[in-house]
Amino acid sequence: MNIARHVAWSAVRSRAYATAAYVPPASLEGLQRGRAPPPKPKPESPTFYTGRANYYDQLLVLENATKHTRTALQELQLLPLPKFARENLPPLRAVWKNKVDLAELMDANLTTSRYRRFLAQLNQLNDYRRLAEVAGHIELAQRVQRVLDIFERDNKEAILARGKRKPVKFDEFGRSYTIGRRKESTARVWVIPTQPSPEDQLASSSSAPLQAAASSAPAASTQAVGISGFTEGPLSFAPAPVKVTTTNILVNNIPLAEYFPHVSDRERIVRPFRIAGLVGAFNVFALVRGGGSTGQSGALCLGIAKALAAHVPDSEPLLRKAKLLKRDPRMVERKKTGRAKARKAYTWVKR
Numbered sequence: 001m002n003i004a005r006h007v008a009w010s011a012v013r014s015r016a017y018a019t020a021a022y023v024p025p026a027s028l029e030g031l032q033r034g035r036a037p038p039p040k041p042k043p044e045s046p047t048f049y050t051g052r053a054n055y056y057d058q059l060l061v062l063e064n065a066t067k068h069t070r071t072a073l074q075e076l077q078l079l080p081l082p083k084f085a086r087e088n089l090p091p092l093r094a095v096w097k098n099k100v101d102l103a104e105l106m107d108a109n110l111t112t113s114r115y116r117r118f119l120a121q122l123n124q125l126n127d128y129r130r131l132a133e134v135a136g137h138i139e140l141a142q143r144v145q146r147v148l149d150i151f152e153r154d155n156k157e158a159i160l161a162r163g164k165r166k167p168v169k170f171d172e173f174g175r176s177y178t179i180g181r182r183k184e185s186t187a188r189v190w191v192i193p194t195q196p197s198p199e200d201q202l203a204s205s206s207s208a209p210l211q212a213a214a215s216s217a218p219a220a221s222t223q224a225v226g227i228s229g230f231t232e233g234p235l236s237f238a239p240a241p242v243k244v245t246t247t248n249i250l251v252n253n254i255p256l257a258e259y260f261p262h263v264s265d266r267e268r269i270v271r272p273f274r275i276a277g278l279v280g281a282f283n284v285f286a287l288v289r290g291g292g293s294t295g296q297s298g299a300l301c302l303g304i305a306k307a308l309a310a311h312v313p314d315s316e317p318l319l320r321k322a323k324l325l326k327r328d329p330r331m332v333e334r335k336k337t338g339r340a341k342a343r344k345a346y347t348w349v350k351r
Contacts, residue, residue, distance in 0.1 A: 021111030054106040055114065062121040065147050068138070069128045077134055089134060094126050094148070095156045102151065122151055168310035176310050182328055185291030189303030191282050191311065194247065247273070249284040251300065265297035272305040275322050276315035282308070298328055 049206045073079040073232070094118060096102075110118075127150060134139040153159065166253035168176050168183040175192040215304035249256040249269065260266050273279045284304060288296040305324035319325050341347055 003270060009249065035335075037166040052106075052108045055108045055110065055118075057119060058106055059121065062118070062125060065144065066121060066125045066128065066271060069125065069132075069144055071334070072140060076135070078131055081131065085282075089130060091131060092123075094123070094124055095153045096122055096151055097153055101153075105151075122148065131335045156260060161165055168306060170310075175305045178303045178306040178310070180301065180306065182298030182302065183291050183295035183331055185288060185295035185299040186290045187283060187286050187299035187303045189295065189300065189307055191284050191304065191307035193311065194281060194283055247280045247283060249286075251286050251288060251296075260293060260297060262293060265293050268297045268301050269304065271322075272301060272308050272319060275318050275324070276312060277313065278306050278308060278312060282311065304329060319328045 044196060045052045045053050045057055047060070051058055070079065097105065099110050099112070102115065102118065129141050129144040129148065132144065157284045157313075168178055170176055173192065175190050178191070180187040180189060251259040256269065258264060260269070270279075273282075283294045284307075286300050286303065288300060290296075291299075301324065307321050308317055309325060316325070335342055
């Protein structure tokens, strides 16, 4: 009898323990007082439970902006854009924040996949901004740009200006200042157009009336009668010889021929003048430092070519085609450990 009672009591206890549910004491406070617990506040953002609410909120803003901009461009009949028209659009100019800066802005840890997804939305919206700007809808482009400015770097202009060549400046005397580099050499070059001498100005002024008289003379006067009575051919007036002004090229205040004794170095320096057809048209004063004669002549050639392209813009295509407006990137290869020189190996002896 005692054994049966013990088994029944054990079954009741196990069943009560299995069916009982644990209720936290904080949830029983309202029930003990006779009122229901207060409702939880509604989250401000639908992305509250994602764990990265700021990131998804910003992504949602970009997606909505992209959607509204696309709808506006479709209403303006600018989308879809033909392929040939899209290829002729100006290139995009955008420098977005890197992953670290963007994570600090959103106060969330960004993975590479999420960062790329965000950049894809930015690039799409920037493409629509470019299309609206080219089409002349400035107000729409400015509204999109205000959204994009949040995610662009602060030094955007400085980054975009890295690959651009700075314009050559002229002083009050008409001189241009350029810099050329080659190997370890640097050349600072000042170039100024040559001024005709007073004798040349006087000769040119005196020859002008003679040329005018020769052009106004009648055609019959150009025929000369020979001894036998037969007329000879028309008299030919030989053109006056053109006097080329001597160009002074001073390197470290020394004439070119004295500073560079090798002909190849002098030819390299004069080559921009020959290609542009401006021999004798400019005076050059240069200061070169570092390297040897080959590096200094190459640096001086680059500085002169830049100056000629600035003085005579029509000569720039010729100089560019001759590859004189680009620095020669070839450098001396460094010596390696265990080698006699850059690549030369020591003599290997077996025994």
